[in-house]
Amino acid sequence: MDIKFMKEAIRQAKKAEAIDETPIGAVIVKDGKIIARGYNKRETKKNALLHAEIIAIDKACKKLGGWRLPGCDIYVTLEPCPMCTGAIIQARIENVYFGAYDAKSGCLGSACDLSGVLPHKIEYQGGIMKTECEEILKNFFKNLRKREK
């Protein structure tokens, strides 16, 4: 785990915020280098699939030229939902490092734990730069509520 990669995931989250998307960002790392970045584009692209992690996995598969991403880790600002946890497992990513916990939809320990359910097991660590990752989301929803009043 290297904190600099979570900082880059946070930068990605801020790109989502800048286009009025729920600010979540992700990066995929292999051999100490970022090979793919992603941020949430669900509203902009009107597509349920386009979470930060899915965008990053799509790019990483294209970059490495295969559906398996061996030796890869993912850093994401929020605990992944079932779709993204599942995609991480499908892509054979090894380690997941996430920031804020998601009590409602997080599938690495909060709403449920998918890490050991399937044949490919993943390791994970949550709460990395937790306060910063939470603040981005809190501010976004606070501003959203203000505008909606």
Add this chain to the structure above:
Amino acid sequence: MDIKFMKEAIRQAKKAEAIDETPIGAVIVKDGKIIARGYNKRETKKNALLHAEIIAIDKACKKLGGWRLPGCDIYVTLEPCPMCTGAIIQARIENVYFGAYDAKSGCLGSACDLSGVLPHKIEYQGGIMKTECEEILKNFFKNLRKREK
């Protein structure tokens, strides 16, 4: 539930088989009409995300012009994995009808049950045209083993 839609999902699975992909097919139905079809292209496109359901959801979002797919049902020949079950939930699909059960990775009752874990609940029914859906997979793996000898 209308059996004719599972028959179309099976036709999609056979398209996957024809290109040497694990034969899994899916269709999305709204108001009694098929609005999107998909079949597994993971190997062909070298991309972990490209399961039948994901391809169909992607097309349905584009067709309906939003990330929510209200009033939509999905028919799929195999019990969805966590990624696809999660994507179905994210897209707010209402009912899932699947054929064969997947003891190792199925997330609607077999390996786990994600249907009621998250805020959006989905309804599901498994075992539809079970024998036919199982046969396609069994034959595919039998032929694969023969060729690999």
